Amino acid sequence: DTAVSQTPKYLVTQMGNDKSIKCEQNLGHDTMYWYKQDSKKFLKIMFSYNNKELIINETVPNRFSPKSPDKAHLNLHINSLELGDSAVYFCATRAVREGLPDFGPGTRLLVL
């Protein structure tokens, strides 16, 4: 079983559309994150949730809205997609007070 899974793996869409990326973890970890990796491979944290509560919200446009329906899921909804949103989005999880983030396989988003 994959510890951290993301769907879809690839997402190609038009500018202006609304799309969602889903993340699920079976590790029982309390903390989940979304990271964005741009075309130059730069990795930057977007959001962090701990037990379904938002902990970190970096300077991300409010078109991005994370939703955590339960401890095992953290989804990312993006409204009015723009060309600059094209990137690889990684979900990650971490057990509280120990360890470091485990990353999912990524979702490659291309906005045309």
Place this chain on the structure above:
Amino acid sequence: GENVEQHPSTLSVQEGDSAVIKCTYSDSASNYFPWYKQELGKGPQLIIDIRSNVGEKKDQRIAVTLNKTAKHFSLHITETQPEDSAVYFCAASPGNEKLTFGTGTRLTIIP
């Protein structure tokens, strides 16, 4: 906030030789320093980390060193193999909650 610089951006070494990647950080409160390996089409995978209370840590062919006074840390890979080819990221954090990543080093092992 934390700022992490990583060098070099690309590195090619002959198989069997050693590779060294260096990072500097700015926030003296940082005390977690992990290294991640990212293979093509995959997510970053944690390979080793060092905490601020130690100066060196080794795991088989991989070693990390930390100089808190100078605010720099390094990754050393010995006896490199083709499967070591990947992009390597250093990171720093003042607790393990929020990692600030370096810009990555693309390591190529030449057979």
